[in-house]
Amino acid sequence: MKDKLRIAIIVLFVAYFAVLMKLLVFRQGAAGLGGGGNFVPFKTILDYLNDTPSPGVALFNLAGNIIIFVPLGFLIPALHRSAKWKTVLAAAFAVSLAFETIQGVFKVGVFDVDDILLNVLGALLGYFVWVGILMIVGKIDRSRR
Numbered sequence: 001m002k003d004k005l006r007i008a009i010i011v012l013f014v015a016y017f018a019v020l021m022k023l024l025v026f027r028q029g030a031a032g033l034g035g036g037g038n039f040v041p042f043k044t045i046l047d048y049l050n051d052t053p054s055p056g057v058a059l060f061n062l063a064g065n066i067i068i069f070v071p072l073g074f075l076i077p078a079l080h081r082s083a084k085w086k087t088v089l090a091a092a093f094a095v096s097l098a099f100e101t102i103q104g105v106f107k108v109g110v111f112d113v114d115d116i117l118l119n120v121l122g123a124l125l126g127y128f129v130w131v132g133i134l135m136i137v138g139k140i141d142r143s144r145r
Contacts, residue, residue, distance in 0.1 A: 006079070024102075025109075066118050069120070076091055097116055
């Protein structure tokens with residue numbers, strides 16, 4: 001049973017990365033975006049919070065960058081039971097940095113350090129929801145945090 005569950009989690013992990021690739025690299029109309037990017041932490045976030053360019057775009061981008069990495073926060077500890085929040089943080093940072101770099105280098109998006117911050121936040125939220133669920137069902141003790 002455990003082997004089947006592990007295989008299912010691996011399949012979900014691969015499917016999740018395929019979805020990330022589609023959304024972040026191979027999305028419609030992304031070619032030729034490129035540009036200078038944002039290397040100043042919180043610049044884009046503050047612009048969005050000040051309703052630039054618009055509240056709808058701000059909500060879509062801020063929430064989207066968080067939500068898209070929540071599954072990573074679930075999948076890492078599901079695959080590696082001993083994974084702690086620091087492992088999820090490091091993995092989310094590395095994955096997000098890789099995608100942002102790909103977007104900038106291949107001009108299929110714009111590198112934005114704020115996307116990395118929001119992606120890492122999303123993964124950590126996913127991790128802590130996962131841990132909370134396991135605590136509720138009694139699968140782990142509070143020392144896991």
